[in-house]
Amino acid sequence: MTSITLTRPDDWHLHLRDGAALEAVVADTARQMGRAIIMPNLKPPVTNLEQALAYRERILSALPENSQFEPLMTLYLTDRTTAEDVEAAWASGRVKAVKLYPAGATTNSDSGVTDLKHCDAAIEAMARLGMPLLVHGEVTDSAIDIFDREAVFIERVMKPLIERHPSLRVVFEHITTADAARFVSEAPENIAATITAHHLLYNRNHMLVGGIRPHYYCLPILKRERHREALIEVATSGDPSFFLGTDSAPHGRDDKESACGCAGAYTAFAAIEFYAMAFDQAGALDRLEGFASHHGPDFYRLPRNADSITLKREEWQVPAELPFGEGKTLVPLCAGDSLPWRLVDTG
Ligand SMILES: NC(=O)N[C@@H](CC(=O)O)C(=O)O
Numbered sequence: 001m002t003s004i005t006l007t008r009p010d011d012w013h014l015h016l017r018d019g020a021a022l023e024a025v026v027a028d029t030a031r032q033m034g035r036a037i038i039m040p041n042l043k044p045p046v047t048n049l050e051q052a053l054a055y056r057e058r059i060l061s062a063l064p065e066n067s068q069f070e071p072l073m074t075l076y077l078t079d080r081t082t083a084e085d086v087e088a089a090w091a092s093g094r095v096k097a098v099k100l101y102p103a104g105a106t107t108n109s110d111s112g113v114t115d116l117k118h119c120d121a122a123i124e125a126m127a128r129l130g131m132p133l134l135v136h137g138e139v140t141d142s143a144i145d146i147f148d149r150e151a152v153f154i155e156r157v158m159k160p161l162i163e164r165h166p167s168l169r170v171v172f173e174h175i176t177t178a179d180a181a182r183f184v185s186e187a188p189e190n191i192a193a194t195i196t197a198h199h200l201l202y203n204r205n206h207m208l209v210g211g212i213r214p215h216y217y218c219l220p221i222l223k224r225e226r227h228r229e230a231l232i233e234v235a236t237s238g239d240p241s242f243f244l245g246t247d248s249a250p251h252g253r254d255d256k257e258s259a260c261g262c263a264g265a266y267t268a269f270a271a272i273e274f275y276a277m278a279f280d281q282a283g284a285l286d287r288l289e290g291f292a293s294h295h296g297p298d299f300y301r302l303p304r305n306a307d308s309i310t311l312k313r314e315e316w317q318v319p320a321e322l323p324f325g326e327g328k329t330l331v332p333l334c335a336g337d338s339l340p341w342r343l344v345d346t347g
């Protein structure tokens with residue numbers, strides 16, 4: 001196959017940041033994706049409807065002229081989020097989900113949830129409305145090894161949450177383990193998962209063999225090859241519970257190449273090309289459209305995009321760095337490498 005045309009994809013997990021960084025990155029996503037679920041982990045976090053609507057306006061203003069890209073907003077769940085906060089956000093039609101960050105689990109999660117028992121009323125409201133809860137699924141217990149934090153989260157948090165709220169719609173975000181892949185495959189259809197391109201393409205050797213490579217450091221951390229294979233299996237299975245979410249998470253070069261570097265990989269500039277590479281390597285390009293363009297909107301009960309994009313088998317070189325605003329630079333994933341698929345027609 002030398003070319004492939006797909007219904008325009010959407011990104012169901014994206015960090016756009018704010019200010020100059022937002023202006024630097026938003027066009028990359030808007031060129032590829034019809035819509036994206038926008039993560040609320042700003043400083044301060046997006047915890048109510050008013051903040052979500054204001055952030056949405058800043059995103060729209062940063063878009064290139066005539067862009068049709070639609071940001072789908074989320075609220076950041078805290079110990080103090082009320083049922084009224086959830087209801088007002090949902091009623092606006094602009095806020096499509098609520099995001100659970102266990103406090104301390106990842107970038108800008110300090111205001112996250114310390115114990116889900118504080119969130120019962122908010123979660124009950126979500127279950128009633130059919131509003132999805134998006135979950136960063138890692139425990140923060142210092143006794144648990146970083147490579148085991150997702151698997152332990154399933155037992156300690158995810159299973160009890162679903163037992164308590166069986167009708168709640170849940171997206172287990174950026175899954176990285178065979179454990180999570182199996183859990184979602186076997187769960188009822190109100191439980192889904194996003195998978196990033198980098199977790200489909202790489203294992204922890206890519207990050208740690210022959211030198212430590214900070215641009216491969218993200219959370220949840222890359223796992224061993226067996227887990228990557230399990231993710232490929234479910235992503236290419238045709239199971240509608242699995243869909244595209246890049247978790248593209250830009251941090252400036254200095255914040256990544258540091259004695260204590262930030263977690264996050266910048267992939268939005270070539271998101272669909274990375275996924276095409278992963279599906280091609282698995283011999284499953286015919287399954288890319290379902291994963292990238294159909295399963296997400298179906299889960300979110302939104303229409304699929306009406307236009308399409310075309311990728312060609314054509315090598316191109318990833319730039320060494322990209323502008324990130326205010327004189328900063330951003331090192332994209334695979335900087336300087338060549339990628340085998342190229343987005344040629346954006347519809
Ligand atoms: N994935 C990451 O490594 N980082 C994300 C946060 C997140 O999605 O957990 C970020 O905001 O930088």
Ligand SMILES: [Zn+2]
Pocket residue numbers: 106136173174219220
């Ligand atoms: Zn996360």
Ligand SMILES: [Zn+2]
Pocket residue numbers: 013014015039247249
């Ligand atoms: Zn994320």
